[in-house]
Amino acid sequence: MQPREIAALLDRVGSLDGRIDRQLVDEHLAERAITRWTEALAEVPATLPDSSWDVGRAVRGYYEQRGGDNSARYRPIEPHDILAAWAPHRAGLMQRHTDPAPPVDPDNVAGYLAELRRSRAAVATGRTAPVEQHRELTAGEVDPELAERLDKIGSPIPPAVRQQLVAYRPIRAQREAAVAAGRPDPLAVACTWCGAPIGQPCRSRRMNLAGEARANRRRSPHPSRLDAAAQEVAA
Ligand SMILES: [Zn+2]
Numbered sequence: 001m002q003p004r005e006i007a008a009l010l011d012r013v014g015s016l017d018g019r020i021d022r023q024l025v026d027e028h029l030a031e032r033a034i035t036r037w038t039e040a041l042a043e044v045p046a047t048l049p050d051s052s053w054d055v056g057r058a059v060r061g062y063y064e065q066r067g068g069d070n071s072a073r074y075r076p077i078e079p080h081d082i083l084a085a086w087a088p089h090r091a092g093l094m095q096r097h098t099d100p101a102p103p104v105d106p107d108n109v110a111g112y113l114a115e116l117r118r119s120r121a122a123v124a125t126g127r128t129a130p131v132e133q134h135r136e137l138t139a140g141e142v143d144p145e146l147a148e149r150l151d152k153i154g155s156p157i158p159p160a161v162r163q164q165l166v167a168y169r170p171i172r173a174q175r176e177a178a179v180a181a182g183r184p185d186p187l188a189v190a191c192t193w194c195g196a197p198i199g200q201p202c203r204s205r206r207m208n209l210a211g212e213a214r215a216n217r218r219r220s221p222h223p224s225r226l227d228a229a230a231q232e233v234a235a
Contacts, residue, residue, distance in 0.1 A: 002038070006037045009037070009055055010030070012056055013076075016060070016063050036079070040082075041079050044126075048089070049129065052092075055086075058081075058085035059082070063077070093123050093126070097131060099131075100119075102116055102119060119131075171187070175188075184230040186202075186221035187200070189232055190225075191221065191224070191225040191228075193225060196225075201219070201221070202218070202220065202222050202225060203216050203217065204216070
């Protein structure tokens with residue numbers, strides 16, 4: 001919120017809480033309050049376009065919850081009360097935001113990450129609406145054939161950034177590394193040996209003497225699956 005919006009907000013608070021109203025009469029105190037509130041609430045919008053958030057409503061809610069006529073028994077509202085009321089709205093926006101690939105050369109990692117952060121911050125502060133799109137590959141310096149294969153795997157994240165995520169997504173990372181190196185992606189085909197479907201890792205199933213499974217762990221692709229994937233690429 002801007003100082004102008006904060007001034008209007010404090011005016012509103014003053015109409016609900018005489019203690020604040022008396023402060024605002026003093027020009028010096030009013031100016032200080034506006035500065036303090038503006039700094040604290042710089043990242044909070046006054047309203048959201050879909051009307052799901054209105055800071056005035058948050059102020060009214062604060063005093064309603066504290067017993068109306070007895071409000072003198074409670075402390076006056078503070079900026080952190082507004083921050084607490086805004087937090088779930090902010091979380092909701094971020095949940096809906098899907099980090100679309102920014103219009104930046106993906107090889108420019110710093111620029112790419114900066115743009116991602118900038119667009120996130122714009123969403124988190126209500127300046128722009130969350131982008132709820134999925135899977136869009138932007139025009140970058142990616143080899144068209146490689147791009148098509150990466151697109152099949154479903155990653156809109158450029159290689160350099162994706163590398164930073166490797167630790168969190170080992171299977172995806174292995175697939176992408178294989179594709180990027182021009183090797184066949186075994187997970188692009190189902191495994192006829194262990195029955196793992198497309199996109200799922202192979203499983204090692206050891207049987208005991210009674211024929212019951214006693215292990216069902218993820219394992220590296222079965223050789224027959226690698227062969228099948230290689231044939232798929234060659235075809
Ligand atoms: Zn298998």
